[in-house]
Amino acid sequence: MSEQDAWFYCDGVFGEGEVFELPLTESTHLARSRRLRVGALVTIFDGFGNTAVAEVRELESRPVRAVLRVRQRTMLPPPTRQIHLVSALPKGDRQSVLIDMVTQLGVTDFTPLRCERSVAGQGQRSVERWQRLMLEACKQSRRAWLPRLHAETSLTEVVEDKGLGGYTRLVADPSGVSINELDSAQLEKTNLSLVVGPEGGFSDTETVILRSSNVVPVRLGDGILRIETAAVALVTLVGAL
């Protein structure tokens, strides 16, 4: 892996030739975790498609400080379709696993889903932590577009959301159809909203809401999956279309 493959987040616009200091956490990552040196070429990105090759010009160790000079800028186009994951939250560390993996796999939007049988909700510090996890996953998977993080929602709100009007909606459901039974040519072109419920399943009321909507139930193999496994599997399957 070449140094240029090391990605660093850079909050703000950058012009060619510009010299700037990386944010502290990124400077630390560059100097301590990646152990890069003055002269190294790295990639910087702003999460909105702007990337650039930059050269490390100065490095100080206490406090850690990395100064870069922008060489060549590239604007990477946004994802061709939106993949919006609307998922109940697993407990504890499994939340981080979910956010990390689905970002690596290319979701463009994430909305936590509050269900009657939800065992975990969005904590006060979740947003900040999730943003950080998404950033790290973008760096890892070299995605120039950071996923959008939306406010927690209910199933009624998802079903009635006019903003998702043009989206094809799928819900993970052990009694649903196999993904191969769907029209893959159609799914490949449309924006997608992927719904994953809590481990205790949807309540009767929620099941009625789903049945009376146009959300297609999709089966993910023959086992009962934990929330984060179901989310990752569903994102993987639509990503491969």
Added chain:
Amino acid sequence: MSEQDAWFYCDGVFGEGEVFELPLTESTHLARSRRLRVGALVTIFDGFGNTAVAEVRELESRPVRAVLRVRQRTMLPPPTRQIHLVSALPKGDRQSVLIDMVTQLGVTDFTPLRCERSVAGQGQRSVERWQRLMLEACKQSRRAWLPRLHAETSLTEVVEDKGLGGYTRLVADPSGVSINELDSAQLEKTNLSLVVGPEGGFSDTETVILRSSNVVPVRLGDGILRIETAAVALVTLVGAL
């Protein structure tokens, strides 16, 4: 979710009408985590396809002890095809995530892969910990067959393994073909060996070994994935065939 949906591991054969005590960790799970009571019906399984509905007959709390009586036995058939994951190991907690998720998704065999650029190997206590994780994932996903855990191996050994002679072999590779370009009718019927390399990629020597073998490179979307994400994605894709 009904009580019968709660699965407990039972090391050994059990006959109808038989009364026996659950192992300590399972008794604890039953009494403390699931808070089941005398009279509850649960499912017990031995990891080799034997399952049974059993009734809780006695519960003691200090030390915790659960005595069950077997009602109806069922022998569940083995998976129709083998899905053997041969994967480099990620670091730390990510190992647990990998083992947990791929078991939920139905791998039948797991072999840790030792590569030139591997950053993590199988620790002394790994086998015991992984067995436990697989067991918990089987309980979660209600799989009656526990995956087999094999000794750490090298790429040369995988390629030359006569035991995998009848297997179709796939390797996660960003420059490979999309899974849709493969003959899905063929893949659906054959046993599969899925190879996932380390995050630094295969070495030149290992790349030569792969190129001169019949291992098909398969692309998993457009991002660079961590080991455990790649493994989960590959298992998901072949599982959906």
